[in-house]
Amino acid sequence: xxxxxxxxGAPGATQGPQTALSFCQAALDAxxxxxxxxxxxxxxxxxxxxxxxxxxxxDLNNDWASLVRRNNLDAVVCVASALKRGVLNxxxxxxxxxxxxxxxxxFDISGLGQWVDACLNxxxxxxxxV
Amino acid sequence: xxxxxIVNKSPFRTDALQRCLAxxxxxxxxxxxxxxxxxxxxxxxxxxxxxxxxxxxxLSEDLTARSLTAADTRFQTTDYAGFVTLVCEHRNxxxxx
Amino acid sequence: MKTLTFLARxxxxxxxxxxxLLDMVLSAAVFEQKINYIFIDDGVYQLLPDQDPSRLAAKNxxxxxxxxxxxxxxxxxxxxxxxxxxxxxxxxLLIPAQTCHADEIKTLIADSDMVFSL
Numbered sequence: 001x002x003x004x005x006x007x008x009g010a011p012g013a014t015q016g017p018q019t020a021l022s023f024c025q026a027a028l029d030a031x032x033x034x035x036x037x038x039x040x041x042x043x044x045x046x047x048x049x050x051x052x053x054x055x056x057x058x059d060l061n062n063d064w065a066s067l068v069r070r071n072n073l074d075a076v077v078c079v080a081s082a083l084k085r086g087v088l089n090x091x092x093x094x095x096x097x098x099x100x101x102x103x104x105x106x107f108d109i110s111g112l113g114q115w116v117d118a119c120l121n122x123x124x125x126x127x128x129x130v
Numbered sequence: 131x132x133x134x135x136i137v138n139k140s141p142f143r144t145d146a147l148q149r150c151l152a153x154x155x156x157x158x159x160x161x162x163x164x165x166x167x168x169x170x171x172x173x174x175x176x177x178x179x180x181x182x183x184x185x186x187x188x189l190s191e192d193l194t195a196r197s198l199t200a201a202d203t204r205f206q207t208t209d210y211a212g213f214v215t216l217v218c219e220h221r222n223x224x225x226x227x
Numbered sequence: 228m229k230t231l232t233f234l235a236r237x238x239x240x241x242x243x244x245x246x247x248l249l250d251m252v253l254s255a256a257v258f259e260q261k262i263n264y265i266f267i268d269d270g271v272y273q274l275l276p277d278q279d280p281s282r283l284a285a286k287n288x289x290x291x292x293x294x295x296x297x298x299x300x301x302x303x304x305x306x307x308x309x310x311x312x313x314x315x316x317x318x319x320l321l322i323p324a325q326t327c328h329a330d331e332i333k334t335l336i337a338d339s340d341m342v343f344s345l
Contacts, residue, residue, distance in 0.1 A: 001218045006343075015164040016138065022191070026210035032218070041247050080250065112254035119229055119255070124217050125341045130138070130227040133336055149236070149268060155333045224234070224342045 003027050004036045004118035009129025010045035011060035012053075016129020017046050021063060023126070028071055036118040037068070037075040039107070043129060044077040044087045049104040065106040075107045076114045131221030132157040138227050140165040141172060150226040156183035159216060162205065163189045170200045177204060189213060231255050232263040232335050234344040235270035239289055240280050244345040245273050246288045251343060256298040263335045264295070266324060267306035271313060274305060274320040292322045306332065 005024060009016035024034060039046055046064050053059040068075040077087060086102060089109050093101040103109060119125050135158060139146040147169055150160060160180060162169055167188050169177075180186050188205040200207045208216070217223055233252050237244035252264050266274055273289050280287050295303060305324040310316045336342055 003214075003217070019138075019163060022210045023213060027214045030211060030214055032214065041243060081247075112250060113258070115251065116254050116258045116260070119231060119260070119341050120258070124223070126136075126217055126223050127225050127343060130225040130345060131337070133342070152329050153333055153336065155337060222336070222339055222342050224336060225344055227344075 001123040002033045002035050002121065004034070004038065004122040004125045006038045006040055006115065006125060006127040007043040007046060007129055008041050008127065010042045011051075011064075012057070013042070014129055017043065017060055017064075018058070020128035021060065021067060023128070024067065024073075034071070034073050035122045036114065037073055038115045038118055039075070039077040039081070040115070041078075041081050042085070044082040044085055047075070047077045047082075047087060047104050047107040048102055050100070050102045061104065065104045068106040076110045077103065077107050078115070079109050079111050082109055132159065134158070134216050134220035134223040135160045136223055136225045137162050137166040137169075138164040138225065141169040141176075144227075146226040147172075147177075150224075151177065151179040153224070154179055154184055156181065159185040159187065159220060161187040161189065161208070161213060161216060163192055163213070167192045167196060167198055167200075170198060170203045170205050174204065180204060187212070187216065228260055229340040230261040230263070230338060232265065232339040232342045234342065235264065235266045235273060236268040236344055238269035238272040239278060239287075240283060240285055245270070246286075248343065248345040249288060249291060252295070252300060253298055256295075256300050259299070261302075262300050263302045263304065263339065264300055265304045265306065265327075265332055265335065267309050267332065269309075269313075271305055271309045271315060274322065274324060275315070276319060276321045289321060295322065304332070304335070 007020045011017045051061045089103040090101040141147040186205045187208045188200045190207040303324045304327045307326045
């Protein structure tokens with residue numbers, strides 16, 4: 001099947017993102033296609049490049065970026081959610097004259113149109129962290 | 131076609147499970163994940179709408195993390211692979227948080 | 228074209244969920260999908276007129292609801308049990324919404340390709 005995920009919730013603050021990642025891995029292992037990962041609302045925090053996790057805690061930011069790169073997944077953070085949370089790529093950081101870019105390069109930044117597109121092109125869309 | 135209801139909050143903390151029960155239809159399935167697995171030992175009366183025609187699951191990884199078991203309860207255990215299968219087998223999924 | 232059902236379950240001003248769901252509804256509408264927008268549980272509070280969050284310095288997200296019509300979102304429902312439980316049964320609502328009960332909502336959900344709830 002073709003599956004897309006909508007991920008809400010910041011890593012560590014709520015279990016939703018971890019569940020989503022485990023679900024995503026299980027879906028890939030079962031041979032399903034992951035059409036898109038859409039990070040919405042606080043879910044955009046999963047795409048941070050600047051977080052520093054203690055050694056004895058799970059670095060979900062790194063785990064998401066690794067999962068996306070390893071499987072060449074289409075991972076999008078919602079631009080409206082990302083901007084207000086300071087999750088910016090180089091282009092947005094320059095546009096809004098902010099000190100730093102914070103979005104991991106494994107992720108793209110785009111609008112809800114990408115989520116609609118995922119709904120149109122997926123057999124199943126599952127939400128996590130709601 | 132049927133719906134997979136995904137509940138992720140503890141029934142002792144919010145009414146997410148109750149709100150889920152209000153929308154369950156025969157043929158649907160319910161899966162408890164994350165803190166919702168605290169609900170596995172709820173008395174049968176509290177989950178009455180979950181008749182024999184609604185399959186009920188609890189995510190094993192979340193049960194184990196919390197030192198809980200679904201043995202002798204209304205809920206079958208399943209793992210992430212089983213969760214994926216459930217999503218595929220139902221027309222859509224609805225999160226109750 | 229897909230049938231997308233949205234359950235608005237959160238009250239206004241206490242979280243970003245009402246706006247987040249409305250933004251999804253409007254995006255889906257722009258792409259001309261079949262939409263059911265159901266206000267249920269605390270979500271019914273979003274439909275109260277005369278909300279004034281000015282003292283919170285907050286945006287009144289519900290003020291955008293009358294624009295649903297312009298986007299072609301005309302399947303808007305409100306759960307009567309949720310209204311009654313909250314003592315709102317007699318209150319006028321901000322926008323036209325078809326009253327419904329759990330059974331109708333279950334049917335809408337069963338007939339949907341995807342369901343989103345916030």
